[in-house]
Amino acid sequence: MTARILDGKGIAMTIRQEVAQRVSAFREKFGTSPKLVAVLVGQDPASQVYVRNKEIACQKAGIDSQVLKLDASTTTACLLETLDRLNQDPSVHGILVQLPLPDHLDSRLVLDRIDPSKDVDAFSPENVGLMTQGRPRFLPCTPHGVLQLLDRSGFEICGKHVVVVGRSDIVGKPLVNMCLQKSGPSGPSNANATVTCCHSQTLNLPAITRLADVLLVAIGKPNFITAQMVKPGAVVIDVGINRLGDRLVGDVDFESVCQVASAITPVPGGVGPLTIAMLLDNTLRAAESFHHRAS
Ligand code: NAP
Secondary structure, three states, X not given: OOOEEOOHHHHHHHHHHHHHHHHHHHHHHHOOOOEEEEEEEOOOHHHHHHHHHHHHHHHHHOOEEEEEEEOOOOOHHHHHHHHHHHHHOOOOOEEEEOOOOOOOOOHXXXXXXXXXXXXXXXXOHHHXXXXXXXXXXXXXXXXXXXXXXXXXXXXXXXXXXXXXEOOOOOOHHHXXXXXXXXXXXOEHHHOOOXXXXXXXXXXXXXXXXXXOXXXXXXXXXXXXXXXXXXXXXXXXXXXXXXXXXXXXXXXXOHHHHOOOOOEEOOOOOOOHHHHHHHHHHHHHHHHHHHHHHHO
């Protein structure tokens, strides 16, 4: 079997065009644009690229964006003050702090300071709680991107065995939660899975991953999932982005897994582009709900 390669880039472009159309309707209705502010602390080259890509994507969708660049030596107090100011600014609808932060900063304290109604990454305890209870304000961008990718590629997860490898707060845990819900971003067929979550302490990982109808991998280990760990015909979504020399590779050994899976995402060009598309969607939602609250 040679797997179908899922086109994350194309699906992300479609979603971005849909968001751009909704932004245009928003502007007609409210006479203003949604606005996202990204806070970047320090000079990490990868973070600079990520923030720049988000800025370009916003511009293309008609969303105002601003990058606040703070020195690497910024104190937690100064960063919190900046966030307080952005929280109170009615022209700012979405706020994100680009991770990772320099080691001397308390990331949890910083992220918790973002007003939950502007928390477009959906990392705050309030937004995680709402999502877990099946009444999300925002869906976390990368897990939401994974579900959009599956749905728009024609795959339902309802009743299927989904195995998630990785339990980070950013990807693994929210993916588990979203797959478990009774309804997903595209309805019940995009949810209602039977979910198993694996992590670094899981015993006999290959025996579990081989049970997956849908295997979602987010561990940050290049080419870790091999063909022997995949059930023939499974759908494999690779969230990993790892630098190997001058190449980007996923957590899944693409060449070998292509021979057993029925469908697989490439890296790059798989989940990555969806993350930005879903960030735009959240920023627009934040602006819409701000104006509905205000009217
Ligand atoms: P993370 O915070 O480092 O979490 C990694 C998870 O993988 C942990 O839960 C860890 O288990 C688990 N793990 C590590 N080694 C394992 C092993 N040998 N077997 C089973 N589980 C193992 O990483 P993350 O933030 O979730 O990111 C994961 C990957 O996704 C990275 O490559 C990252 O760059 C990528 N990513 C991509 C996007 C995108 O837009 N496409 C967005 C975010 C992240 P423990 O909990 O037991 O330590």
